[in-house]
Amino acid sequence: MYLLLAGSAVLSSYLGALALYRLFFHPLRQYPGPVLAALSEGYELYYNIIVGGGLVNEIEKLHKIYGPVIRVGPNTLHFNYPQAYHDIYTYGSTLVKDPGFYHSTAAHVRQSAFAFCDPQHAKIRRGLMSPLFSRRAVLELEYTIQQKIDKLLAVFGEHYNSSNSSVEMSSAYRSLTTDIITSYCFAECPNTLDIPDFSHPIIQYVEETFQDYWLQRHFPILTDIINNGPQKLVLWLLPKFKGYAGLKSGLERQIDKILENPDILSSVEHETVYRHLLEPKGQERPSRTALLHEAIVFTAAGSDTVGNASYVGTFYALKSDTIRRRLFEELSKAWPERDTPLSYAALEKLPYLTAFIKETLRFSVGVIHPLPRIVGTTTPEIGGLKLPSGTIVEMSALFMHMNPEVFPDPYVFNPDRWLAGETNEMMHDFVPFGKGSRVCVGLNLAWSELYLIFGNLFRKVDMKLIIDENTIDDFSPEQRMDYFVVQWRKGYRVSVAKTAV
Structure with missing residues (x-):
């Protein structure tokens, strides 16, 4: 009994001393922010899990109250001006990823380049994969993208051609982008477009994974249980992870066949990411687990970012008769023979389509959650501030894209802003794929997908937005949720028909 009381007293004293230190003696004590954020990492947990993807919306409110630099954790500062963003990400070669964040959010893919906190380790791994995503490689493999778009159009024509039918576009686009990224990276795909109503378990897995992302962030042991526990028991207890288990098993079988018989790589339809990873020059070959983790990252990230952008852009084009008409007219003129x-090289020369895609990427954001970096001993100023080594600094890309000083009326979807004179400042602060050494390795592929998806759909399909009580009104802050990537509270459906000419 006495030991229990003594232990409680020691713990209470420790927590009290820690609270006093964080509030009155910590190096970041002079930066404003909520008291609870200064006291505990539980502030982030509350908005991530209890509020449900509410952290970025809360940070927006905090900046309006406290100014451009706020303390959002005991040792974390969030910024809201472009210079700070570029100091952290574009030029921040002396900063490393925060292990506390990345080792938990990437608990299921710890041996992927995404999870590497050491910049040199990430550079080596990315160097192996980057040749597959060069512009030259993307142009050579463009047909893999076009084949899947043609398949989507065929599904529309076969199953959604009646006046009473409609398409839920989020699942349709994610099915398309899943088949594209897996075919492009692995020379085989799960054919999610063949499944009625775009309901393949992998599509559900990706959506549910991001919806449960913060559980993994704050309780990474759950991922270890799912990965290492008896699969039948895990799926009985957690049936929503059936899609993840199926994806993991399929990729494991694919990788094992290659490891057993590497000659398979020379007989596939085109080069794959496995070939680049398994034939490193003068470097150690990644392990089986590393191959699996990279494959999972490509499948999830490659399907979600482009799928979400396609989803957002289509909504605004269908909501505005002017945008839809201008896209169709420009495409019809450049593409008289629809069939x-x-x-891609021809489509990217079209000015209005290009402006529309840029505005789509500005609005859809991509990764919305702040990506924390740790200040090093040689780090120069961050946003004009000299910070102590070990400070965690971050800034959500949302604050770049919604900066009214760079993008006037930022919450208005306006492709014409990209056609009105000088756009260098906007492009400098345009960060849908990040900036600097950790920029998205697949950005060339993503650009080509968006040109080909939007080009084909707005040239060949007459889509109309179906308005009802479940239809999103705007992709506005009220509808936006932060689950690392953006999630939306409502969706939309469209009717589809072949264009007349």
């Missing part, structure tokens, strides 16, 4: 393919 003859038009290349």
Whole structure:
């Protein structure tokens, strides 16, 4: 009994001393922010899990109250101006990823480049994979993208051609982008477009994974249980992870076949990411687990970012008769023979389509959650501030894209902003794929997908937005949730028909 009381007293004293230190003696004590954020990492947990994806919306409110630099954790500062963003990400070569964040959020893919906190380790791994995502490689493999888009259009024509039918576009786009990224990276795909109503378990897995992302962030042991526990028991207890288990098993079988017989790589339809990873020059070959983790990252990230952008852009084009008409007219002029393919290289020369895609990427954001970096001993100023080594600094890309000083009326979807004179400042602060050494390795592929998806759909399909009580009004802050990537509270459906000409 006495030991229990003594232990409680020691713990209470420790917690009290820690609270006093964080509030009155910590190096970041002079930066404003909520008291609870200064006291505990539980502040982030509350908005991530209890509020449900509410952290970025709360940070927006905090900046309005406290100014451009706020303390959002005991040792964490969040910024809200472009210079700070570029100091952290674009030029921040002396900063490393925060292990506390990345080792938990990436608990299921710890041996992927995404999870590497050491910049040099990430550089080596990315160097192995980057040749597959060069512009030259993307142009050579463009047909893999076009084939899947043609398949989506065929599904529309076969199953959604009646006046009473409609398409839920989020699942349709994610099915398309899943088949594209897996076919492009692995020369085989799960054919999610073949499943009625775009309901393949992998699509559900990706959506549910991001919806449960913060459980993994704050309780990474759950991922260890799912990965290492008896699969039948895990799926009985946690049936929503059936899609993840199926994806993991399929990729494991694929990788094991290659490891058993590497000659398979020379007989596939085109080069794959496995070939680049398994044939490193003068470097150690990644392990089986590392191959699996990279494959999972490509499947999830490659399907979600482009799928979400396609989803957001289509909504705004259908909501505005002017945007839809201008897209169709520009495409019809450049593409008079609808059934003859038009290349990515030709589509990217179309000014209004290009402006529309840029505005779509500005609005859809991509990764919305702040990506924390740790200040090093040689780090120069961050946003004009000299900070102690070990300070965690971050800034959500949302604050770049919604900065009214760079993008006037930022919450208005306006492709014409990209056609009105000088756009260098906007492009400098345009960060849908990040910036600097950790920029998204697949950005060339993503650009080509968006040109080909939007080009084909707005040239070949007459889509109309179906308005009812379940239809989103705008992709506004009220509808936006932060689950690392953006989630939306409502969706939309469209009717589809082949264009008349």
